[in-house]
Amino acid sequence: GSTIGILGGGQLGRMMAVAAAQLGYHVHVFAPERDSVAAEVAAKFTCASWHDSGALIEFARDCDVITYEFENVPVAPLAALPQEQLAPSPRALEMAQDRVREKRFIEEAGGRPAPFAVIDHDSELTDAIDRIGVPGILKTRRDGYDGKGQWKIADRQEVYRARVPQSGCVYEARIDFECEFSVILVRNRAGEVRFWDSTRNRHVHGVLAHSELPAPEIVLQQVAKARELAQMAAIALNYVGVLTLEFFATASGPVFNEMAPRVHNSGHWTIEGAVTSQFENHVRAICNLPLGDTSSVYDKVVMDNLLGSEALNLAGHLADGRAHVHLYGKAEAREGRKMGHITRVG
Numbered sequence: 001g002s003t004i005g006i007l008g009g010g011q012l013g014r015m016m017a018v019a020a021a022q023l024g025y026h027v028h029v030f031a032p033e034r035d036s037v038a039a040e041v042a043a044k045f046t047c048a049s050w051h052d053s054g055a056l057i058e059f060a061r062d063c064d065v066i067t068y069e070f071e072n073v074p075v076a077p078l079a080a081l082p083q084e085q086l087a088p089s090p091r092a093l094e095m096a097q098d099r100v101r102e103k104r105f106i107e108e109a110g111g112r113p114a115p116f117a118v119i120d121h122d123s124e125l126t127d128a129i130d131r132i133g134v135p136g137i138l139k140t141r142r143d144g145y146d147g148k149g150q151w152k153i154a155d156r157q158e159v160y161r162a163r164v165p166q167s168g169c170v171y172e173a174r175i176d177f178e179c180e181f182s183v184i185l186v187r188n189r190a191g192e193v194r195f196w197d198s199t200r201n202r203h204v205h206g207v208l209a210h211s212e213l214p215a216p217e218i219v220l221q222q223v224a225k226a227r228e229l230a231q232m233a234a235i236a237l238n239y240v241g242v243l244t245l246e247f248f249a250t251a252s253g254p255v256f257n258e259m260a261p262r263v264h265n266s267g268h269w270t271i272e273g274a275v276t277s278q279f280e281n282h283v284r285a286i287c288n289l290p291l292g293d294t295s296s297v298y299d300k301v302v303m304d305n306l307l308g309s310e311a312l313n314l315a316g317h318l319a320d321g322r323a324h325v326h327l328y329g330k331a332e333a334r335e336g337r338k339m340g341h342i343t344r345v346g
């Protein structure tokens with residue numbers, strides 16, 4: 001059989017590996033950390049630094065196609081690999097790794113991000129805040145996830161405590177939104193694009209807590225425009241696989257938040273709630289197989305993340321016989337860490 005290589009060792013890779021195994025593929029995980037929850041369900045595991053080009057080249061030799069479950073995989077070392085093996089292309093990673101590039105790319109495609117200012121040095125903070133106003137959010141340009149690397153700025157005084165890292169920050173206006181939603185699409189090598197239904201997403205302290213269908217009316221009104229933008233982005237990147245764009249639904253239309261060049265937490269409900277899950281369609285797309293139907297199977301679906309110690313009570317969660325419980329097998333239930341999720345359908 002063929003082998004799919006996954007760069008990154010987290011729960012997204014784990015669920016991707018399960019979908020790949022169901023289609024008869026072998027999975028080879030490459031990740032720098034020893035305790036990889038994706039490697040636990042894969043046939044092979046290479047534990048090495050992203051910068052160990054020898055290990056990467058050897059990994060690539062074992063794989064027919066290579067994909068990512070983590071958007072912050074360093075791009076430079078990937079240049080040593082046969083580019084036709086990588087899906088999506090590293091260009092999509094590059095774009096999504098830098099909030100400023102990403103926002104400019106989206107503006108060029110006709111989308112609207114929150115008003116923002118680029119900050120390369122501490123001395124530029126006050127000027128940025130004067131231009132954009134308060135309240136706002138200061139975000140590192142690179143390496144942020146789950147709300148890490150972000151500071152809420154309620155008044156000008158707070159900037160004196162902020163320290164801008166070498167790679168810079170972006171200061172953006174806090175958007176007054178009615179709700180958040182994401183557009184998740186899959187695009188294959190022939191350019192065919194399919195979308196899943198958009199859920200309403202609720203975040204707590206910058207971390208996704210909950211996704212649900214049906215989304216409110218305002219999302220249904222704005223999703224067509226958001227999809228159009230997501231499709232333009234996918235075409236511009238010649239994207240292959242699952243791509244996610246996050247949006248704020250506001251009184252004046254959809255505002256782009258950020259892009260993830262991968263399967264997404266707000267799409268976990270598709271495992272039980274859609275005909276074909278985001279994980280399976282990602283595998284189908286990168287392996288050049290026919291795409292599956294992305295239709296929802298139920299009108300009502302809710303997905304709740306299990307954060308930190310919430311995940312410890314497995315028997316308690318299973319007491320609801322209709323709950324689809326997923327645990328990622330992480331050793332340490334640190335506070336706020338994504339440990340699993342529960343989907344309820346119908």
Ligand code: ATP
Nearest residue numbers: 114137144145146147148172173174175203206258
């Ligand atoms: P992840 O990649 O895990 O989704 P992240 O660390 O990249 O998260 P963002 O998506 O930038 O973080 O922000 C996390 C959440 O914080 C958003 O989903 C939203 O709830 C809130 N948020 C971020 N930026 C803004 C903004 N400009 N206005 C209002 N709320 C915001």
Ligand code: MG
Nearest residue numbers: 144145146258
């Ligand atoms: Mg992000």
Ligand code: MG
Nearest residue numbers: 146246257258
């Ligand atoms: Mg986000």
